[in-house]
Amino acid sequence: MGLQGSAAIVGIAELKPEKKPTGPEKFSIEQWAQLARLALLDAGLSHGDVNGLVTSFVMESAMLAPATVAEYLGMEVNYAEYVDLGGATAAGMIWRAASAIELGIADVVVCALPGAMTPQPPGAPPAMDGWLYGASSNAYGSPQAEFEIPYGNIAQNSGYAQIANRYAAEFGYDARALAKIAVDQRTNACANPEALFYGKPLTIDDVLNSPMIADPLHMLEIVMPVSGGAAVVLASREKAAQTPHRPVWLTGFGERLAFKTHTYAADLVRTPIGPASDTAFAMAGLSRQEVDMVSIYDCYTIAVLLAIEDAGFCAKGEGMDFVNSHDLTFEGDFPCNTHGGQLSFGQTGMAGGLSHVTEGARQIMGRAADNQMTRCDTVFVSGNGGIMSEQVALILRGD
Amino acid sequence: MNFEKPLPLATPTSQPFWEALTRHEVQIQQCGDCGAWIYYPRAFCSKCLSPELEWKEISGRGTLYSFTIARRPTAPFWADDVPQLIAVVELDEGPRLTSTLCNVEESDIRVGMRLQPLFDDVSDKGVTMLRYEPE
Numbered sequence: 092m093g094l095q096g097s098a099a100i101v102g103i104a105e106l107k108p109e110k111k112p113t114g115p116e117k118f119s120i121e122q123w124a125q126l127a128r129l130a131l132l133d134a135g136l137s138h139g140d141v142n143g144l145v146t147s148f149v150m151e152s153a154m155l156a157p158a159t160v161a162e163y164l165g166m167e168v169n170y171a172e173y174v175d176l177g178g179a180t181a182a183g184m185i186w187r188a189a190s191a192i193e194l195g196i197a198d199v200v201v202c203a204l205p206g207a208m209t210p211q212p213p214g215a216p217p218a219m220d221g222w223l224y225g226a227s228s229n230a231y232g233s234p235q236a237e238f239e240i241p242y243g244n245i246a247q248n249s250g251y252a253q254i255a256n257r258y259a260a261e262f263g264y265d266a267r268a269l270a271k272i273a274v275d276q277r278t279n280a281c282a283n284p285e286a287l288f289y290g291k292p293l294t295i296d297d298v299l300n301s302p303m304i305a306d307p308l309h310m311l312e313i314v315m316p317v318s319g320g321a322a323v324v325l326a327s328r329e330k331a332a333q334t335p336h337r338p339v340w341l342t343g344f345g346e347r348l349a350f351k352t353h354t355y356a357a358d359l360v361r362t363p364i365g366p367a368s369d370t371a372f373a374m375a376g377l378s379r380q381e382v383d384m385v386s387i388y389d390c391y392t393i394a395v396l397l398a399i400e401d402a403g404f405c406a407k408g409e410g411m412d413f414v415n416s417h418d419l420t421f422e423g424d425f426p427c428n429t430h431g432g433q434l435s436f437g438q439t440g441m442a443g444g445l446s447h448v449t450e451g452a453r454q455i456m457g458r459a460a461d462n463q464m465t466r467c468d469t470v471f472v473s474g475n476g477g478i479m480s481e482q483v484a485l486i487l488r489g490d
Numbered sequence: 491m492n493f494e495k496p497l498p499l500a501t502p503t504s505q506p507f508w509e510a511l512t513r514h515e516v517q518i519q520q521c522g523d524c525g526a527w528i529y530y531p532r533a534f535c536s537k538c539l540s541p542e543l544e545w546k547e548i549s550g551r552g553t554l555y556s557f558t559i560a561r562r563p564t565a566p567f568w569a570d571d572v573p574q575l576i577a578v579v580e581l582d583e584g585p586r587l588t589s590t591l592c593n594v595e596e597s598d599i600r601v602g603m604r605l606q607p608l609f610d611d612v613s614d615k616g617v618t619m620l621r622y623e624p625e
C-alpha cells in the first residue's frame with residue numbers, strides 16, 4: 092500500500108519571518124509567483140518544467156483558487172489541487188503532490204503557501220470576520236455559529252487549553268516539561284539566523300513567568316503569527332536526477348481527521364496524529380527509532396507533547412518524562428524542530444506548517460547552517476490543523 | 491463597532507432544542523434506528539445516518555470533561571467578561587457539549603465534577619442559553 096518513495100522534494104524557498112513585513116504588500120497570487128520562482132530557482136528547474144500545482148486559499152478568489160494561480164503564473168498543468176486542512180495544509184500538500192507524481196500525471200509539482208498580509212482597496216473598512224471568529228464559521232446553519240460561538244468557544248487558545256487540562260486530569264501535568272519544549276526550540280532558533288527569535292535565549296522560568304492566557308497555557312507556549320511565506324518543489328526520480336541538491340524522498344504518509352470543534356473529539360488527548368503516524372511508518376517500512384529528527388507542528392507546547400506520545404516516540408502519558416530526559420536541540424538525542432519550530436522560528440500564517448517540511452528537507456540536504464545536524468537521513472514531519480483535529484504525518488528520507 | 495454578543499440563531503433542525511430551553515427543559519435527539527444519543531441537533535444520525543431522530547427530554551446533568559479559564563477574551567465580544575469559564579460537558583447520556591460554568595470558584599473546578607443545567611434566559615431576545623453549575 093502507498094508510496095514507492097519515487098517522488099522527492101528537490102527545491103525549497105522560505106521568506107524570513109518578520110513581525111511587520113518590510114517592503115510593499117503583495118497580493119496572494121503575487122506572493123505565490125514570488126515563492127514559486129524562488130523554489131524553482133533553488134531546484135534548478137524552470138517555468139516550463141512545471142506540470143502540477145498545489146495551493147490553498149488565495150485572498151483574491153474565494154473559488155477556483157488553483158485555476159486562479161495557474162492563470163496568474165501562466166502555467167498549464169495536468170494536476171491542480173486545493174488543500175484546506177488548516178495547519179495540516181502544508182503536510183497535506185506534500186503527499187498529494189508526491190502521489191500525483193507517482194501516478195505519473197505530473198513530474199514537477201509546486202506547492203506554495205503565501206503568508207503575508209495582502210493590500211486592501213483604498214478607503215475600505217478592514218475585514219472583520221476573520222478577526223472576530225478566526226477559523227470558526229458564523230454562517231447560518233453552521234454548528235459553530237449555533238453551539239460554539241455564543242458560548243465564547245472561539246479560536247485556538249481555549250481549545251488547546253482544554254486539551255491540556257484534560258491531559259492533566261488523566262496523566263498529571265508538569266508545567267516545566269511543557270516549558271522545556273519551548274526552551275529547547277528556542278536554543279535551536281538561536282543557532283538559526285533566519286528565525287524570528289534568533290539571538291533571544293529563553294529559560295523555563297521565562298516561560299512560566301509569562302502571562303497566563305488560558306489556563307494552563309502561558310503566552311510563551313503559544314505561537315505568534317507573523318509575516319512570511321514558503322514553497323516546495325517536488326519532482327519525479329527522473330527529474331530529481333537533474334537537480335543540484337540531495338533529493339528528499341517522501342516514503343510514507345498518513346492523514347486523519349474527525350471533527351472541527353474539539354468538544355466533539357472522541358478522545359481529546361489521544362489525537363489523530365496517532366493513526367496518521369501508524370500509516371506513515373508502516374508505508375515507509377520504518378520504526379520510530381530510525382528517525383533522526385522530528386519536525387512537529389508546534390502551535391502550542393501541548394501540541395508537541397501530544398504528538399510525541401501519539402506518534403509513538405514514547406508511551407501514552409510518558410511524554411513529560413520523555414521531554415525532561417531528552418535534549419530536543421539539534422545537538423541533542425531527540426532533535427525536534429531544529430529551525431526553532433513555529434514557536435521560535437515564527438508562525439508565518441499557513442506557511443508556518445511548511446516550515447516543518449522545509450526544515451526537514453534542509454537537514455537531509457545538509458543545507459542548514461549553524462543548526463545543521465551531524466547526520467540526518469530520516470525526518471518525521473507532522474501537520475496539525477484546527478484543535479488537533481486534522482493531522483498529517485510525513486516520512487522524509489535521503490538516499 | 492458593534493460588539494453585541496453573538497446569540498444562536500435556531501434552524502428548522504435545531505428549533506426543538508432551543509424551544510425546550512426556553513421552557514427550562516433539555517431535549518436532545520435519540521436515533522430511532524441505532525439508539526444513539528445525538529448532540530448537536532442533526533437531520534441525520536451521526537452514528538448511522540438514519541433520518542429517524544426523535545426528540546427526548548433528558549435531565550441535562552453530566553460531568554465536566556474539560557475546561558479552561560480564559561484570562562484574555564476569546565473574541566472582542568467578551569472583553570468585559572474575563573475570565574471566561576469555558577467547559578466541555580459530558581452528558582449522562584454520552585454526548586458532549588460546549589457551555590460555560592457559573593456559580594463556581596475557579597479553584598473548585600475539577601475535571602470529572604458533577605454539573606447541572608442552569609437556564610440563562612437572555613432578556614428581550616427570546617433565547618435561553620444552556621449553562622452549567624455544580625450539582
Ligand SMILES: [Zn+2]
Pocket residue numbers: 521522523524525526535536537538539540
Ligand atoms: Zn443512528
